[in-house]
Amino acid sequence: MKRILTAIIVCLAIATGSRTAFAQFNGKAYSELEVILYDAETIERINKPKTPPLPITPSPVAPSVTAPSVLNIQPPPPPIYPRDLSPRYTMIEKGVPIIIDPQPCEPSKPDLAITIENVENSKGFIVADLHDDNEENFLNSDKVVLRIRATAQAGRTYFCLPLPSPGEYAVGIYHDENDNHKFDKGLLKIPKERFGMSNNPPFGLKAPDYSESAFTVPETGTEITIQLFSSGDILKGSKR
Structure with missing residues (x-):
């Protein structure tokens, strides 16, 4: 109604x-x-029927993840060659740098550990002349890259010869018994003091050439052994 x-x-x-x-x-x-x-x-x-509002879905929140700690480890810098060996020089004689009784060799360095055998006595110094791969300068005492004077020890003498860089070298040795800083020679330039060379090449009427004495040193260094001989040993055929 x-x-x-x-x-x-x-x-x-x-x-x-x-x-x-x-x-x-x-x-x-x-x-x-x-x-x-x-x-x-x-x-x-x-x-018109009203559309219900869509539910508001909160944005997903990524779980909190703690990033693992990363050590900031930088690679070692590449070695710089040639090395500056000048702080080790004891003196410079006629343009040739000299180190007297050098420090022991450093690990992983292009150093040359040398053992000298047949050292007759403990007088004076064992002299080691370092020559580079310039063959024209081999055995030229004024063209030596570096000279070591190590106190002589009878029997065996040990010392380290630091190198400016890895590469090919040759070493000439003599025993400077009277410490006059010379390789004494007599008549017909026959050596009066004991001597030797790297690789221990055979000696004859002339000195071995560079190719017979050359050797290669890597970045980690190396060791060599050199025997000393006298002119009399060579004349007797003990070193041929």
Whole structure:
């Protein structure tokens, strides 16, 4: 009944163009009813079912991962050649640098550990002349790369000859018994002091050439053994 009454009132309102209307039914008056009129588009929008809001999904948070500690290890710098050996020089004689009783060889360095055998006595010094791969300078006492003077020890004498860089070298040795800084020679330039060369090449009427005495030294260094002989030993055929 109420629905019918409401419909009648709405129709009255529409007919009269009023937003309010009064109705009487079976002699009974009903209270004022306010009617709000909407156009078709508004009614369609109002009646359209509302889409529920999408749930807000929080952004995934990556689990906290503690990065492993990384040691800042830098590779060792490449070696610089030629090495500066000047702080080790004891003196410079006629343009040739000299080291007297050098320090022991360093590991993993292009150093030459030398053992001298057949040292007759402990007088004076064992002299080692270092020659590079320039064959024209071989056995030229004024063209020596580096000279070592090691205190002589009877039997065997040990010392280190530091090299400016890895490479090919040759070494000439003599025993400077009287410590006069010379390789003493007598008549016909026959040596008066004991001598030897790297690789222990055979001696004859002339000294061995560079190719017979040359050897190669790597970056980690190497060891050689040189035997001393006298001119008399060579004449007797002990060193041929």
